[in-house]
Amino acid sequence: MGIKMKKPEILAPAGNLEKLKMAIRYGADAVYIGGQDYGLRSRAGNFDFDQMREGIAFAHGHQAKVYVAANMVTHEGDSRGSGEFFRTLRDMGIDAVIVSDPALIAICMSEAPGLPVHLSTQSSATNYKTLEFWKKEGLERVVLAREVSMEEVREIRQKTDVEIEAFIHGAMCISYSGRCVLSNHMANRDANRGGCAQSCRWKYDLFDMDHVATKQSLIKDDDEPFSMSAVDLAMIRHIPDIVGAGINSLKIEGRMKSIHYVSTVVNVYRKAIDTYCSDPENYTFDPAWEEELWKTAQRELASGFYYHIPTEKNQIFAKPRKIPQYTFAAQVIDYDQSTKMATLQQRNNFGVGEEVEFYGPGFIHHKQVIEAIWNENGNPIDRAPNAMMIVKVKVDRPVEPYYLMRKKR
């Protein structure tokens, strides 16, 4: 048995209370959520104060932390009320706020002293001096820009002791964060206030012009149009590097993502980090982790900027390859050991004869063919067609509440 490593925090997105709880049950050490104001995900489920209180109670009961993203880049008047907002968060026990706008940072520091502030990735922090600057200003943590390489992370770690948070999984802006206003110009939606229309993923014509403005397209008939769509980040193959670089918090992107996605991704990284940190010397990467990530992946996966500047292979131009996707079919709400019956809450249509997979915290998985389904009145049914309907199925291996059931698409 070798030396154990200090474990970094796994930080998961939580678009609502249900996702918050699920992320923590599946092993997140911390979650980040959005409030009703000052955030960047106006369309992600956001928390009101009561929901936040419930989330905090749950998280703290499980030794997990809750951060609130307030990473809007404010215009005149947008910061109104933010002092009160930060004070309320502090007083209810939020563990930190994630902010990029210096106006909001200043307000938070003066109006809600004691509430830790993390610099959002929106500020594109890319060098050690910048981290030192924010440390001196009293920030507890800086989220690195996604453009920082592994080599650079190591150097930053050597030169400053402020906490470092870095993305390890999820979708990425193709621009430097905060430095893209395509959406403002093309769709009248402010990317830095949560309105981004993902214009980067559109298909563009690419052309040159002579001095009398005659356009000549470079894209021939059967060419794919120009686009700026990045594949997603996945650092599962590089856990030793990530931990070794001294990153304090490993961030998973996706406040808009489903419970299925968040539970799966957290489960995988929890397992990988625990495996590595308990015995780094004998650690080997388990391909099953990556296979698991593919089950909820929405795009191809790559290592972002950590090892090289992304090439054309890390962008999407043509129709993406069909990724074998799974659907979230049900959640286990009860299990009776004597009868081996699982009570399920339906999330997507499934029926007798289908092969499904149950999975639970601790990277537990088992396949199951559905042999019979009973409805709430105990009558056998062929399919479970209605959203949230409660049914029972017989399972070969024990399951527990909060295990999830998925099936192939």
Place this chain on the structure above:
Amino acid sequence: MIELIATAESVNQAKSLLSIGIDTLYVGQDQFGLRLPKSLTMDEIEEIVQEAHKFKKRLIVAVNGLMHNHHIDDVPDYLSKLDQIGVDAITVGDPGVIMTLQELNLSLPFIYDAQTMVTSAEHISFWVKRGAIGAVAARELTLIELESIQNKISVPLEVQVYGPTCIHQSKRPLLSNYFRYSQKNEATDKDRGLFLAEPKDPETQYPIYEDQNGTHIYSTEDLSLMPYLDKCVQKGLRTWKLDGVLLQGDRFVRMAQLFVAAKQAIESGTYSSAAYETKLYELQPTNRPLGTGFYLKQPGDVQ
């Protein structure tokens, strides 16, 4: 007093711009500054600062890049050198550079320029408290917002009155990647002169190129506040930038000359925009439409 700031691509162009009455020149090197007409050598910058001072004018140098570790390693020497040759101010967007300035204890003042992020008076005040002597406003602001900001801050707010504006910076070589993907052999630099058109609006033409800082995309129109310059003055907006990043040589000088004339007319109370607008259209390259960007919108139009 209105201050007209113009980019300069060379010592020669700098001299011309000074001789026609530009108040402040703006130059830099690609390693430290963003989206300059040309990356100049330290010798050229030194010559320009001397020329500017001969005319009792100022030189601002762009140090507004997003610095990675290897950039920031080189920043102390660069700043010391700029200070030593007498540069009047630098633009800065990366707090690491501000930290370095403080550590070196240089007298070189800085103007805060974090591009798209500079959108409120409170934000700017944060940097003014930390030494900024001015700020460059995001191009995505309306005149209503700009006025409100300028009224609340104690330093000049620089507003772009002419030229293209950057709407996207990626560290990825987006053009090279595409050309490799589609097996085309094409240059990707600024001189190649490539444009994007939106899928739903084939009339749009967003300039795009790569340099050592990544890929840059510009607005489909060149901004021009020519018809509203007097309004700007009334609103207290008196620090004007002319950006010649996509307009070379003498053409940019002539454009600048027109703005100098407009400025003088405003100062002497004889300005009427129509004649200047006509001239502007004559000088403007046919492949670059003119527009007012976000300036005339209502603050609630874009959210």
